[in-house]
Amino acid sequence: MNDFIQKMTQHVSVRSFVDEPLPAATKEELLKAANSASSSNFVQAFSIIEITDEQKRQQLGEIANCPEYVVHSGTFYVFVADLYRQKCLLEKAKQSLAGIKNMEALLVSVIDATIAAQNMAVAAESLDLGICYIGGIRNDLEQVSGILELPEYTVPILGMTVGIPTKKNEIKPRMTLEQKVAQNSYDKTKFTDLSNYQQVTAAYYAARNSNQQQTDWLQKNIDFFSEVRRPDVGAFLQKQGFELK
Ligand SMILES: Cc1cc2nc3c(=O)[nH]c(=O)nc-3n(C[C@H](O)[C@H](O)[C@H](O)COP(=O)(O)O)c2cc1C
Known part of the structure; x- marks a missing residue:
């Protein structure tokens, strides 16, 4: 395994940072990494907003x-799935907006924004930064879109x-590769045989350094998906112009 991949396998989310802004040169490197990500049909359907305003x-x-x-770290970015540019182009060209309103276009923009974000994450970790x-x-998309002054056909x-x-x-x-990877067809048996993962994660939650819990990954997922989360997301997407079909 090379050093780059080794580093990727060491990923952890960081929730405690030195409370100092990152140097501009570092931020530019991170943004260039994000901007170099693959993009479906090269539509580049995302934007990145750095939040420098303390109140925001x-x-x-x-x-x-x-x-x-969010406040006490080197910097904070919001990744926006963004078809507003395309909306402006289509309008100027007097074309229908149907092509940016449908689910496929929305998915494309969400995927583009996500891949750009992950490029930034990997770049940051390569510099021994945490993310x-x-x-x-998304707890309050309406408020976030107001704060960021987002136009239609955008989603933070x-x-x-x-x-x-x-x-x-x-x-x-993580689950083992056997529990997530198959060849040629979906393997229902292997992918849902999680008994060993239940034990592994129960041991992890019981013994970790902070926030120890008597639970496991299976129980956490049952609890998590027993509730409908953020039920207002669909209405927000419609308000932004997406037809969800
Ligand atoms: C799309 C996405 C959204 C997330 N949102 C939050 C969040 O709002 N707050 C937070 O503390 N962690 C958030 N996380 C971090 C996850 O909790 C974390 O990746 C997961 O528990 C696995 O832990 P690890 O990253 O340390 O391996 C998010 C992760 C992803 C991929």
């Missing part, structure tokens, strides 16, 4: 329920807080 950063941190590590994705900004899909770690958690044990 505080507001976003509170919406996401984690102001400590944490902040999906919590996730935030990313980046900085120099002051503390690192233990690596969370």
